[in-house]
Every structure is written in structure tokens, then in C-alpha cells.
Amino acid sequence: MARKLLLELADIPQIQNIDTYISHGGYRSLEKALKKMTPDEITEEVKKSGLRGRGGAGFSTGLKWSFLDKSTDKPRYLLCNADESEPGTFKDRYLMEKLPHLLIEGMILSSYALGSNTSYIYIRGEYMFVLRKLEKAIQEAYSKGFLGKNILNSGFDLDLYVHPGAGAYICGEETALIESLEGKRGNPRIKPPFPAVSGLWGCPTIVNNVESIAAVVPIINDGGDEYAKIGLGKSTGTKLISASGNIQKPGVYEIDMGITVEEFIYSDEYCGGMKDGLELKACVPGGSSVPILPRHLLFRESNGDSRRMTYESLSEGGFTSGSMLGSGGFIVYDEKQCIVRNTWNFARFYHHESCGQCSPCREGTGWMERILHNIENGRGTEDDIQLLWQVQKNIEGNTICPLGDAAAWPVAAAIRHFRHEFEYHVKYPERVFDADHTYQPEIQQTYSLTT
Amino acid sequence: MPKVTIDDISLEVPLGTTILQAARMIGQNVPPAMCYYSKLEGSGGKCRTCLVQVVAGSYKDPRPMPKLVASCRTTVMDGMEVRNTTSSEVQEARKGVTEFLLANHPLDCPVCDQAGECKLQDLSYEHGLSKSRYEFKRREFDRIDIGDKIQLHMNRCILCYRCTQVAEQLTPERVHGVLHRGEHSEISTMIEKAIDNDFSGNMIDVCPVGALTDKTFRFKSRVWFTKPVFAHRNCPGCEGKVTLWYQGSEVLRVTSRKDKWGEAESFICNSCRFDHKKTEDWVIEGPAKIDSHSVISQNHMKFELPVIQPLLTTENEQTA
Ligand SMILES: Cc1cc2nc3c(=O)[nH]c(=O)nc-3n(C[C@H](O)[C@H](O)[C@H](O)COP(=O)(O)O)c2cc1C
Numbered sequence: 001m002a003r004k005l006l007l008e009l010a011d012i013p014q015i016q017n018i019d020t021y022i023s024h025g026g027y028r029s030l031e032k033a034l035k036k037m038t039p040d041e042i043t044e045e046v047k048k049s050g051l052r053g054r055g056g057a058g059f060s061t062g063l064k065w066s067f068l069d070k071s072t073d074k075p076r077y078l079l080c081n082a083d084e085s086e087p088g089t090f091k092d093r094y095l096m097e098k099l100p101h102l103l104i105e106g107m108i109l110s111s112y113a114l115g116s117n118t119s120y121i122y123i124r125g126e127y128m129f130v131l132r133k134l135e136k137a138i139q140e141a142y143s144k145g146f147l148g149k150n151i152l153n154s155g156f157d158l159d160l161y162v163h164p165g166a167g168a169y170i171c172g173e174e175t176a177l178i179e180s181l182e183g184k185r186g187n188p189r190i191k192p193p194f195p196a197v198s199g200l201w202g203c204p205t206i207v208n209n210v211e212s213i214a215a216v217v218p219i220i221n222d223g224g225d226e227y228a229k230i231g232l233g234k235s236t237g238t239k240l241i242s243a244s245g246n247i248q249k250p251g252v253y254e255i256d257m258g259i260t261v262e263e264f265i266y267s268d269e270y271c272g273g274m275k276d277g278l279e280l281k282a283c284v285p286g287g288s289s290v291p292i293l294p295r296h297l298l299f300r301e302s303n304g305d306s307r308r309m310t311y312e313s314l315s316e317g318g319f320t321s322g323s324m325l326g327s328g329g330f331i332v333y334d335e336k337q338c339i340v341r342n343t344w345n346f347a348r349f350y351h352h353e354s355c356g357q358c359s360p361c362r363e364g365t366g367w368m369e370r371i372l373h374n375i376e377n378g379r380g381t382e383d384d385i386q387l388l389w390q391v392q393k394n395i396e397g398n399t400i401c402p403l404g405d406a407a408a409w410p411v412a413a414a415i416r417h418f419r420h421e422f423e424y425h426v427k428y429p430e431r432v433f434d435a436d437h438t439y440q441p442e443i444q445q446t447y448s449l450t451t
Numbered sequence: 452m453p454k455v456t457i458d459d460i461s462l463e464v465p466l467g468t469t470i471l472q473a474a475r476m477i478g479q480n481v482p483p484a485m486c487y488y489s490k491l492e493g494s495g496g497k498c499r500t501c502l503v504q505v506v507a508g509s510y511k512d513p514r515p516m517p518k519l520v521a522s523c524r525t526t527v528m529d530g531m532e533v534r535n536t537t538s539s540e541v542q543e544a545r546k547g548v549t550e551f552l553l554a555n556h557p558l559d560c561p562v563c564d565q566a567g568e569c570k571l572q573d574l575s576y577e578h579g580l581s582k583s584r585y586e587f588k589r590r591e592f593d594r595i596d597i598g599d600k601i602q603l604h605m606n607r608c609i610l611c612y613r614c615t616q617v618a619e620q621l622t623p624e625r626v627h628g629v630l631h632r633g634e635h636s637e638i639s640t641m642i643e644k645a646i647d648n649d650f651s652g653n654m655i656d657v658c659p660v661g662a663l664t665d666k667t668f669r670f671k672s673r674v675w676f677t678k679p680v681f682a683h684r685n686c687p688g689c690e691g692k693v694t695l696w697y698q699g700s701e702v703l704r705v706t707s708r709k710d711k712w713g714e715a716e717s718f719i720c721n722s723c724r725f726d727h728k729k730t731e732d733w734v735i736e737g738p739a740k741i742d743s744h745s746v747i748s749q750n751h752m753k754f755e756l757p758v759i760q761p762l763l764t765t766e767n768e769q770t771a
């Protein structure tokens with residue numbers, strides 16, 4: 001049984017109650033941190049732990065914290081990004097629902113480290129029921145003196161608020177989140193300046209994912225060095241993976257960073273193998289934005305080593321033969337799934353979610369969706385595949401925020417690795433409505449990409 | 452002063468200058484700008500037509516930037532090296548952006564009042580493909596009258612956000628903005644409330660395309676059949692420096708004066724724009740300078756302007 005740093009207490013009855021949480025050791029980090037450690041010492045522990053942002057980009061949390069501009073007398077803010085909207089990702093919801101106090105404890109520690117006296121949890125509007133749980137937990141924390149003025153007589157004040165979004169994926173992008181929190185339209189800002197210099201209300205601001213903030217609790221309890229012992233290379237600690245698709249046991253798993261992809265999918269401890277005895281065809285390992293990998297690239301790196309669940313190993317090979325750990329939204333496809341249909345579905349999502357500020361993403365996401373819709377429904381041509389490739393290429397890297405890339409990458413990877421399925425749709429339009437998209441062996445070969 | 456090199460031409464520029472501004476100072480190989488407007492704070496960054504390649508960040512950190520950057524929002528660093536016309540990557544990207552901007556554009560130039568002074572026409576002429584590869588139905592919106600002087604033709608809009616910035620920055624109350632998101636975004640005045648304030652007409656001037664047009668000029672003439680003339684008046688509301696657009700001896704419309712980059716030199720009030728359309732309202736300065744590549748300069752209409760004679764005598768007044 002793997003160790004659990006975050007979800008250890010998740011299944012204890014009534015753990016959402018602060019007394020239950022405390023009786024299982026919850027909030028014990030506060031005494032240590034607020035009374036015996038300076039804010040910089042906490043940042044130092046987080047740096048030592050090697051923790052990397054769990055929101056998708058995997059940027060070192062300690063390093064990000066050290067960029068916070070402390071030279072001004074402006075207030076500083078910590079914002080927790082609980083907008084979780086990436087298709088395939090549902091770990092933050094699980095963590096907040098099961099262990100609201102763990103997030104609050106992490107928010108107190110992190111706010112103390114950053115010198116934020118007002119912090120916000122920005123939660124997606126669809127999680128209203130989770131918001132209510134968090135608000136109740138926050139009230140309990142106030143009544144225990146963990147929030148408010150002079151927390152545990154340490155002299156540190158903190159007010160914590162939960163703020164719901166209004167149903168936009170883009171508000172998970174940190175600067176759009178800030179705009180939204182300010183009451184404006186959720187358009188991403190043009191960077192620089194970065195939030196650490198000028199964020200909420202123009203003040204220095206740090207935005208971190210729910211899981212990143214929760215991980216600060218075990219880091220302070222056990223020390224950064226202990227945390228860093230788990231994992232492999234620069235991927236330290238444990239990671240929550242949202243597993244879905246055609247597997248025996250979909251769900252949220254806490255894994256030690258570094259286990260093999262094969263173990264994660266086939267061991268009974270995690271996904272429990274494929275459902276209905278079918279073969280695995282492909283996997284999107286890090287949420288809908290990251291490249292899809294076919295079976296032959298999923299389990300092995302290019303040098304033949306086993307591919308592992310780490311930032312480095314999953315991205316080995318770059319976009320030619322690798323993918324990304326991303327937000328840990330792990331989607332598994334069996335042999336009966338249609339990659340074109342899946343790609344269309346993702347494209348439809350990005351088309352719907354583009355903020356519309358910059359032209360490549362505004363116009364390109366809709367264009368891609370329409371071409372894919374045609375191909376999927378038997379109305380595509382060989383030229384459409386080529387055009388689709390060029391449209392995604394014209395979006396990638398040319399937009400204000402990474403949503404443009406997030407829309408382009410899955411399309412590029414699908415064409416790169418599953419071109420034969422696109423061609424099948426074009427060649428046999430009458431067959432595309434087959435319930436199980438049984439592909440003909442003669443076109444099963446991989447086509448090389450000509451751009 | 453930081454030194455920047457753009458397409459192998461170097462120049463020292465004041466601290467805080469953007470790449471686009473530096474290119475304008477050099478005066479050649481200037482990236483096209485569809486959303487940036489030097490007089491509107493926070494403009495730029497959106498259309499992506501001005502993307503350039505930074506092959507060296509600065510003397511201190513000579514690494515290239517990983518992606519193309521928006522030249523209108525990227526500040527020059529000492530020793531920066533930029534490629535615009537000399538980068539095939541930039542040219543490719545710009546072609547892509549132009550295609551995106553045209554994807555949903557109605558291409559109704561024959562009936563559009565902006566034709567001839569449309570930035571999108573210029574852009575497609577230089578960077579567009581001969582044929583659109585977008586085969587789907589284009590976005591369609593109803594035409595909306597915002598107030599009695601301005602018409603919004605959302606189909607033509609490229610969402611540069613300039614007009615909303617005019618509304619925010621020049622006028623006392625913010626009455627319009629962007630509704631919805633993505634491809635469905637539209638400029639709107641919330642329940643089509645009229646934009647009724649002294650400077651609303653500038654939205655027409657900042658619009659790079661024919662989305663916002665002057666209703667008092669609607670279908671009166673093609674711009675290339677009119678003659679632009681600089682004029683001024685003593686206006687309590689604005690600087691009163693305008694361009695009058697003549698056909699024969701009739702003033703068909705009044706606009707702000709545009710600089711070399713198509714930007715208003717100074718914003719004008721609605722009274723100058725809509726209520727002063729007689730020659731006697733104005734002190735005439737002389738024919739406006741029109742860029743030689745513009746279709747307006749192709750105007751071979753006979754220029755019969757009795758009022759052009761007082762030109763010499765107005766010189767004194769101008770300095771007064
Ligand atoms: C379109 C878009 C959507 C995003 N959505 C989320 C999200 O829902 N949750 C999240 O934590 N980060 C999201 N991010 C990443 C954030 O911008 C930011 O990098 C992250 O919250 C930083 O936290 P971390 O360093 O702890 O990972 C998104 C980014 C983009 C471009």
C-alpha cells in the first residue's frame with residue numbers, strides 16, 4: 001500500500017468536522033509554523049521539498065513564492081486556484097470535498113509564508129456544493145481561532161474567503177482568475193507583468209493550485225527533506241491522479257511520483273487494468289490539453305526504459321513521442337474508442353471556452369471544431385486533415401495565454417499518432433457510424449506525416 | 452538608452468519603448484497593428500498581427516525568446532535583436548493571423564463605407580491568401596444603431612477592443628463592452644443602450660474595419676471619391692483639429708486627423724464631427740497628406756474648392 005500524504009484521512013467518517021480533523025492530527029502544523037518558524041523558513045522548506053505546481057505547468061512552488069515582490073508596502077495576496085475545469089481532471093474536487101480542512105490548513109501556512117492577510121479560494125461555480133462545505137469549514141476554523149486576528153497568539157492575521165466563478169474554464173488561467181475576482185470579464189492579461197509583481201488589484205499575488213497548497217501541510221509537518229525523498233529526480237512527493245476512461249476502477253489516486261505507467265494502469269491498487277477485457281489503444285495522461293499517446297509510446301521511453309509517472313518521463317521525447325503530466329487527468333481509451341470523435345469532443349470544449357480576446361484562438365478553435373465535426377461525420381476530405389494540421393499550427397504559440405496551445409496540442413497529437421483513423425473516416429464515410437468503429441486492417445498502418 | 456536592432460537596422464530608443472514604437476521610429480519594416488493604438492491605454496496584444504521574433508533578448512541575456520512576441524506589448528531591452536520582415540517564421544504566422552481575422556469576416560467591401568481606409572484590406576493585401584480556406588457559414592449579427600449617429604456592424608468586427616477603450620477612457624460613463632466569449636463575443640451596449648456622450652464618435656475613428664461607421668456619411672460616397680482637407684475651429688470641447696472630407700464643395704464627413712500609422716492625432720468631439728459640416732464653420736488649412744499607397748491618393752476627381760484660396764491667410768491664425 002502506497003503512503004498517502006494528502007488523502008490519508010479521506011475516508012474517516014465526519015472528517016469534514018474540525019474536531020474530528022483535529023483529533024486525527026489536523027492543524028498541528030500551525031503551532032510549529034506560526035510560532036517557531038519565520039515566513040522565510042517556510043518558503044525554504046517548500047523549496048527543499050521540490051514541490052512543483054500541481055495545476056498543470058509544474059513550476060517549482062518554492063521558486064514562485066520567492067518571486068513575490070516584498071519590496072512594496074502594498075498588501076500581498078494568495079489565491080488558491082480551485083477552478084478545476086480541465087476535462088479529465090477532478091482531483092481538487094475530491095480533495096476539497098473530503099478534506100476541506102486540509103486545504104484551509106495549507107492556506108493558513110502558505111498565507112503566513114507569503115505575508116498575505118487576505119486570501120481567496122477561487123472555486124468553479126459548478127462546485128457550489130463544495131463551496132458550501134468549504135464555507136462551513138472556514139467558519140469552524142474561525143471559531144477555533146485558526147483564522148481571523150492574531151491566530152494562536154502568533155500576531156498573524158488572516159481572513160479567508162471562497163469566491164465562485166461563473167462557469168468559465170478560462171478563469172482557471174491565473175490572470176483571468178484575477179480579473180474575474182476583481183469583478184471583471186475573465187480575459188487573461190498580457191504578461192509581463194506577472195502576478196508576483198502586479199496581480200490582484202495591482203498588488204503582488206501568488207496563485208497556486210489546490211493540491212499544491214494542500215501539499216504544504218505534510219511538507220511543514222515532516223520537513224521538506226522528507227517530502228523530497230519520495231519520488232524520482234525532480235518530480236518529488238505524491239501526486240493526485242484523476243483516472244477515467246475504460247479502466248476497471250476510475251477514481252482519484254494518490255501515487256508516489258515515479259511508479260511506472262504500466263503499474264498505474266494494471267495494478268489492482270490503482271486502475272485495476274482495462275475494462276471488459278479490451279486492449280488499451282491510447283491514453284491522455286495529463287488532462288485534455290496534453291498530447292494523446294498511442295499504446296506503443298505510452299509504456300516506453302525512446303531508449304526503451306519504462307515510462308514513469310513523473311514530469312520528466314511523461315514528457316520524454318517531446319511532442320514527437322511524449323506527452324505531459326499536466327494536471328494529472330489520466331484518461332484511458334480502449335481499442336473501440338474513436339480518436340477522431342474524441343479529438344472533436346476536446347476541440348468542441350476549447351471552442352466553447354476560448355475567451356475570444358486574441359484572433360488565433362477565437363477563430364481557430366471554432367474552425368478546428370467544424371473541420372473535425374465534418375470528418376467525424378463522414379463529410380471530410382483528405383485536404384481537411386491537412387488544413388486541420390495547418391490551423392492548429394497557426395494557433396500554437398501565437399496566442400496571449402496557453403489556452404490556444406491547449407486547443408492545438410491534442411489536435412496535433414491525434415493527427416500525428418492516429419492519422420490512419422482520420423483517413424479511415426475520409427475513405428469510408430459510410431462506416432463512421434458503426435457503433436464500435438472497427439477499423440480495417442489494411443489502413444491500420446501508421447502514415448508518416450507530411451506537412 | 453537601450454539599443455535595439457530590427458531587421459538589421461539599429462536605433463537607440465528611450466527606456467520603456469516597445470518594439471513596435473521603435474520600428475515606427477525607424478520608419479520601415481513596421482509590423483502591422485490592428486488592435487494597438489498609441490493613444491489608448493492598455494490597447495494591443497490581442498490581434499497578433501504585430502508578432503515578431505526576438506532572436507536575442509538583450510546584451511545581458513542574449514538568449515532568443517521561445518515564442519514570437521506581440522511587438523506592441525514587448526518592451527525593448529538593451530541589445531535586443533528583432534526579426535520582422537527578415538523572419539520567415541514571422542511572415543508565416545502573420546499569414547495565419549490574417550487568415551483567422553478574415554475567417555469570419557463578411558468580405559462585403561463593395562458595400563462597406565470603410566473600404567479604402569480599412570486596415571484589414573491593407574493587411575490582406577499584404578499577407579492574405581488569394582482564396583479563403585474557411586468553408587463554413589460566417590458569424591452573423593444584426594446591425595445595431597448605437598445612438599442616432601453611429602452604426603455597429605458586428606459582422607465586420609475583429610474584436611480589437613479599441614472602441615471599448617475609447618468608451619472607458621474618453622467618455623465619462625462606461626456604456627459598452629464585450630458580451631459573451633470566444634467566437635460569440637460581441638461589442639454591445641447592454642440592451643442596445645445608445646452611446647450618447649460628447650466623444651463617442653471617436654469609436655468610429657479607432658475602428659480598424661467597417662464595424663463602426665458614421666451614419667451621417669452612410670452610403671454617401673466611396674472614400675476615394677472624396678478629398679480630405681485639414682481644417683480647424685475654435686472648439687470649447689476639443690482641440691478642434693479635423694479632416695473634412697469634401698465631394699465638390701460639400702462636406703460629407705468630419706473625422707479626426709490620422710497620422711502615418713492611421714491613428715487619430717487628437718480625438719475630436721461629437722459637435723465638431725456631426726454638427727459642423729459647413730465650410731464656413733472651419734478655418735481651412737489645406738489638403739490633407741495621404742499616404743501614396745492609399746487608394747484615396749488615386750483620386751482623380753476634379754478638385755473644385757473655392758475655399759482653398761484663403762489657405763495662405765490662415766497660416767497666421769494657425770499660430771494664434
Ligand atoms: C486555460 C487555462 C486553464 C487553467 N485552469 C486551471 C485550473 O483549473 N486549476 C489550476 O490550478 N490551474 C489552472 N491553470 C494553470 C494556472 O494558470 C496556474 O498556472 C496555476 O494555478 C498555478 O498553480 P500551481 O503553480 O500550483 O500549479 C490553467 C491555465 C490555463 C492556461
Ligand code: SF4
Pocket residue numbers: 170187188353354355356357358359361362399400401402403404
Ligand atoms: S488564447 Fe484564447 S483564451 Fe487565451 S487570451 Fe487568447 S482568446 Fe483568450
Ligand code: FES
Pocket residue numbers: 483484485486487495496497498499500501502521522523524
Ligand atoms: S497590434 Fe499588437 S497584437 Fe494587435
